[in-house]
Amino acid sequence: MDTKPIQSSQPPVNANLFAALAAAFPADRRACAVETDTGLLYSWQDLLDATAMVANLLESLDLEPGARIAVQVEKSVEALILYLATLRAGLVYLPLNTAYQSAEMAYFIEDAQPAVVVCGRSNFGWISKMAFQAGTAHVFTLNDDRTGSLLDRAAQFSRSHTIAQRQADDLAAIIYTSGTTGRSKGAMLTHGNLLSNARVLQKYWGWRTPEQGGDVLIHALPIFHVHGLFVAIHGALINGSKMLWMAKFDPKAVLQAMPRATVFMGVPTLYVRMLTEPGLTRDAVRNMRLFISGSAPMLIETFNDWQQRTGHAILERYGMSETVMLTSNPCRTEDGKRMGGTVGKPLPGVQLRVQDDGGKAVSVGEIGGIQVKGPNVFKGYWNMPEKTVQEFTADGFFKTGDVGRMDDNGYVTIVGRSKDLIISGGYNVYPAEIEGYINNLPGVAESAVVGVPDTDFGEVGVAVVIAKPGATVEPAAILAKLKATLANFKIPKRCYVVPELPRNAMGKVQKNLLRNQYQSTQ
Numbered sequence: 043m044d045t046k047p048i049q050s051s052q053p054p055v056n057a058n059l060f061a062a063l064a065a066a067f068p069a070d071r072r073a074c075a076v077e078t079d080t081g082l083l084y085s086w087q088d089l090l091d092a093t094a095m096v097a098n099l100l101e102s103l104d105l106e107p108g109a110r111i112a113v114q115v116e117k118s119v120e121a122l123i124l125y126l127a128t129l130r131a132g133l134v135y136l137p138l139n140t141a142y143q144s145a146e147m148a149y150f151i152e153d154a155q156p157a158v159v160v161c162g163r164s165n166f167g168w169i170s171k172m173a174f175q176a177g178t179a180h181v182f183t184l185n186d187d188r189t190g191s192l193l194d195r196a197a198q199f200s201r202s203h204t205i206a207q208r209q210a211d212d213l214a215a216i217i218y219t220s221g222t223t224g225r226s227k228g229a230m231l232t233h234g235n236l237l238s239n240a241r242v243l244q245k246y247w248g249w250r251t252p253e254q255g256g257d258v259l260i261h262a263l264p265i266f267h268v269h270g271l272f273v274a275i276h277g278a279l280i281n282g283s284k285m286l287w288m289a290k291f292d293p294k295a296v297l298q299a300m301p302r303a304t305v306f307m308g309v310p311t312l313y314v315r316m317l318t319e320p321g322l323t324r325d326a327v328r329n330m331r332l333f334i335s336g337s338a339p340m341l342i343e344t345f346n347d348w349q350q351r352t353g354h355a356i357l358e359r360y361g362m363s364e365t366v367m368l369t370s371n372p373c374r375t376e377d378g379k380r381m382g383g384t385v386g387k388p389l390p391g392v393q394l395r396v397q398d399d400g401g402k403a404v405s406v407g408e409i410g411g412i413q414v415k416g417p418n419v420f421k422g423y424w425n426m427p428e429k430t431v432q433e434f435t436a437d438g439f440f441k442t443g444d445v446g447r448m449d450d451n452g453y454v455t456i457v458g459r460s461k462d463l464i465i466s467g468g469y470n471v472y473p474a475e476i477e478g479y480i481n482n483l484p485g486v487a488e489s490a491v492v493g494v495p496d497t498d499f500g501e502v503g504v505a506v507v508i509a510k511p512g513a514t515v516e517p518a519a520i521l522a523k524l525k526a527t528l529a530n531f532k533i534p535k536r537c538y539v540v541p542e543l544p545r546n547a548m549g550k551v552q553k554n555l556l557r558n559q560y561q562s563t564q
């Protein structure tokens with residue numbers, strides 16, 4: 043008997059995320075896809091042409107499958123095009139916050155071993171040196187004024203390009219997220235992770251296709267983290283929705299754009315800042331359909347104030363770099379009511395459970411560690427197989443490090459974190475990393491960094507430092523040294539030099555006591 047498998051004449055389905063996004067572009071390719079705050083207009087055809095040219099350039103470099111394209115550039119539509127082109131070429135996108143300084147960049151480049159690095163003109167000198175030393179073959183520039191060697195080179199390539207064939211399990215991006223030990227971990231996300239999440243959110247948040255009247259998204263977040271890069275961009279593109287593109291968040295500019303938009307996404311700080319604008323009225327938001335918040339806890343006061351001023355209940359959702367979006371408050375009434383103070387219910391396809399320290403499920407309403415499973419959960423940490431194993435349970439649930447409870451209607455409330463993490467204005471700051479730098483400064487014996495409440499950023503860091511016997515250390519000098527080394531959002535807002543730190547019987551620093559002591563020292 044002939045046991046040869048039957049060959050199908052059908053080409054395999056392409057699981058490349060870009061293929062799904064491009065398939066959703068509206069039939070009218072001349073329509074505007076992205077409008078910038080400087081008045082530039084990009085059509086859907088422009089996105090297709092430009093991503094083809096950049097993808098052709100990347101493919102001409104003959105990179106290994108799975109090669110990383112590390113990008114530290116200011117927000118621009120060309121940066122968006124580079125992201126999409128990287129997907130299109132089947133390569134792995136690695137975005138880096140523009141606030142990162144040389145020590146941070148050196149770590150990412152050494153760890154990820156990117157084949158290509160793209161940076162702004164003003165950083166080319168030091169970044170290219172660092173990258174070439176680490177074995178990177180190509181360094182391009184991309185500036186926020188549509189210039190740079192990446193675009194110069196891409197201009198020589200064709201606008202025609204066949205989207206690279208990828209499996210759902212192939213890597214699409216690596217997102218670095220800080221670790222409790224102070225060492226950042228690269229979360230490996232696949233085409234399948236990102237596409238499944240984008241499709242679930244498209245339905246759950248009731249995005250309206252152009253045929254259904256269309257949505258218009260105000261995009262005011264940075265594009266080097268999950269919120270701005272994936273949730274916002276995929277949300278708009280997979281739905282053929284136009285984006286009003288803002289290089290930086292400016293509350294007045296967002297308010298001005300609202301009459302021409304329907305959806306806004308922000309971290310709580312953006313809502314807090316918009317609430318200080320007298321122009322935030324029911325009339326200003328008359329055209330808006332949906333306000334979404336996430337990345338950090340939203341105070342119930344902010345939720346209530348927003349509802350009172352605008353008539354809109356903000357939809358709060360919860361996610362992580364490792365998992366993209368996990369839970370969401372309902373958008374459509376048939377899915378339930380939006381409950382302020384909660385992060386809503388597990389999204390369709392996401393299994394979420396709350397367990398005690400002994401690995402047993404807690405009762406409804408009881409507090410425990412949040413664990414998740416689903417097609418959105420990442421493939422593991424780059425180059426850290428042991429760490430990856432540690433973060434999953436034996437039955438395949440990812441341990442989020444968030445502490446919360448679920449009520450009998452399935453709504454999840456996050457009450458804290460078992461990981462020592464500060465979330466400031468939507469950015470994560472790991473005290474262990476900052477303490478490591480402080481402890482290495484001359485004259486410092488030890489330090490503890492804790493998060494305290496802040497009206498603008500939600501939470502900010504405070505450093506408490508012990509000097510070595512006989513040494514004198516100045517708080518201002520410590521902060522100045524940190525500022526010269528670390529990303530600006532990581533710098534503690536205040537620093538105190540004290541004789542000793544409170545410790546428990548085991549000798550461990552009692553950070554809860556420090557939090558209480560320094561919370562009202564603004």
Ligand code: MCA
Pocket residue numbers: 263264267268269270290291309311312336337338360361362363366466467468469499502530531532
């Ligand atoms: C700026 N500064 C900050 C922060 N941002 N300090 C603490 N926390 C911050 N987040 C400091 C700067 O160091 C500077 O200090 C001063 O504030 C002004 O800086 P500037 O750049 O002008 O600030 P800004 O433009 O007002 O920025 C604030 C911001 C920004 C708009 C809230 O931080 C932001 O865009 N945050 C969003 C972050 C985000 O997208 N997160 C999503 C992560 P100095 O004057 O002393 O130098 S994705 C995620 O978390 C998960 C997966 C999820 O669920 O979404």
Ligand code: AMP
Pocket residue numbers: 219220267268335336337338339340358359360361362363364385442443444456459465470
């Ligand atoms: P990241 O490392 O940037 O992916 O941040 C993920 C973390 O942000 C989560 O583990 C949560 O601690 C936090 N987070 C995200 N969304 C929310 C939210 N809506 N409420 C409270 N915490 C959130």
